[in-house]
Amino acid sequence: MVHIVVPVAFLALASLVSGTPVDPKARTVTVPVSRKVGNLTAAELVVKEKARITSFGRLATTGSQAITNEDGRRIRAGTPYVPSSTSTDTGDSVSVTYGSGSFSGEEYIDQVTLAGLTVTDQSIGDAFTSSGFNGVDGIIGFGPVDLTEGTVQGQTTVPTFMDNLHSQGTIATEVLGVYFHPESGSDTDDTNGELTLGGTDSTKFTGTLSCFPKSTTSPYSLYWGVTVASVTYGSTTLATSVHAIVDTGTTLIYIPTSAYNSFLSATGGSTDPNTGLAIFSTQPTGTFTIKLGSVSYPLTPAQYLIPQAQYSVFGLDSRFFYAWINDGGSVASNINFIIGQKFLENYYSVYDTTNSRLCFATRA
Template identity: 45%
Template sequence: MFPSKTLLSVILIALSAVDASPVRRQAAPTTLSFTTRVNVRANTLSIVAADRARAQAMVHSNNTSKRAGSSSFSISNAITTYTAQVGVGSPATQYTLLIDTGSSNTWVGASTPYKHTSTSVDTGNSVSVYYGSGSFSGEEYTDTVTLVASQVQGFNNIDGILGVGPTDLTEGTVSNVGSVPTVTDNLYSKGTIGTEALGVYFVPGGGAGELTFGGSDSSKMTSSVNYVPLTTTSPASNYWGIDQSITYGNTTILSATAGIVDTGTTLILIATDAFRKYQTATGAVLDNTTGLLMITSAQYSNLQTLNFNIDGTNYGLTPNGQIWPRSRNTDIGGNSNSIYLIVNDIGSSSGSGLDFINGYSFLQRFYSVFDTTEHRVGLATTSSTTATSN
């Protein structure tokens, strides 16, 4: 555990500019840029092991663990992470926060100590969240600050987490309260944004991206946003869960079932039985070094579109969209000349209630919107949907 003074509930610069009596319908979305990076560390988990550990913890999550303040999947071991610079306090201190749609507490101070300002009011409540290999604990603050961590473990080169998952995931993390508002909750309640929604835009292959609080950025899309209701199937319903089926060419890989959309998962994970069908259909072999499926150049030339049917709309991953960026092969311990697939085994058979995760490898090809107000997830095509950058 590393001592620090830390906190939570950000976008203070945006909040400070808001009129005390805003008209919600006129509130403009707030955009926050972020950076995508690949964690290259000695003795780290493989990309598959990290994603699968996170997925299985989500599959086996339950209300008891949430009330105990435990979110048992790993964030700090994620291979692909997304960080944003966030100002907190008045005057503002800049913090580098990891963005995660699979958790909902926002806090700072893991590396840069939290600085108390005139906006800091201690409620006296304690907070504790466990992320698998990392954790934090500390005090709850109100006003422009929501949470402050005083004990931190397992987070390197970041100052904390920007949790943008459903509010229910905060249940049991703070003493004396049932749940705590997320950043998007706070922005909405302050009138900074007119709807409690978050748009996410990734650039394929890494680099910059954008979070849009309060809606979406149409300039990043090449289609309108198609919205689908959140699934009612547990445990997918605890997260940003949806229902979908998957086909490879004309072959059904996964029948209609529940899963989640998640920025904190790098790959696309599907149920074990679906994964085996996909492997057979593509002719891929398992690479023991990376844990990924590997194909030859000839097999790549014959790859079919992988279609995700969500509420009657197909979102097709082209052959290029199904492979790991070849320029980043060595980042995951692979051979620079090999071709690896980004679809992998979630670690359990279909019927678990969380049979797929559409992770970063899916989301870098489609614009996504996480809408708390209307209880839905939206997707749209972008100029990167059919890109050949991989």
């Protein structure tokens, strides 16, 4: 029997390294995290993420498939779950299908502690069978509660760890601040980020946070969705008035097919048949910009191109250049625009459930 402790909330973010002590006045806690792609070539990563995108669309259609990240962005907390004197077995079955994995088991209610923050009566899925999990004991998630729909027998949705921290008065606001900085060199296993539960860390961004309403347009409203005013490459407009989701569990930036084709045309690039990445014989020089509301978030070539120091990791050809920007698909109703990790490594992001909004600022 395989036991995987899974608090029933999805879109897990990162591997826990340690946590700072809780400041009862600030009522926030900061958790250092590492972002791990795993031992994947570029081709394997693209295939895995395209399967993830398909899963987004499947959830939008069925309303009953929970989605989490793969590729190792997970919280590590303790040992595999062992029911104890604080546990209550509800007897309800739990079943979850991911982009490339699944588990089924039984729900327990128990106490969960992360970096000094404790939730009583947290729903936990104790997995009896699982597939697609490598090197982890379980998953803790920080995504919107709607993603738990249909995962536990007899329940519509299940309060997340953050929901319970807020409702139990441990944190004053249900806000999650996320910081990552780009991987350096060929090392893809750094402790290169942090989560701040209950607020933000002002030392990790510069300037002011600009906030935007969480999308109310289905299916983007199921996730951390946002309306994008425009996407441009240099002076070329790639897309206007489109919807996207912000997702720490996706590595690349996926834009609608029409925008992607315009990006390739403007840069003189093509799609590499070997890796599935955008490939260029001459390095692009233009700036790729995502505009939210009236605020522009530019990425320079150094930020949207894969560093050559990582070519050996991803199995890339040193004669060419490759982009983190990829084709998200042609059907908007299946979710085809995902603002992923390679954008978030350059901008601090805030997921504010209390005020139903997302906020961004330039990473410090």
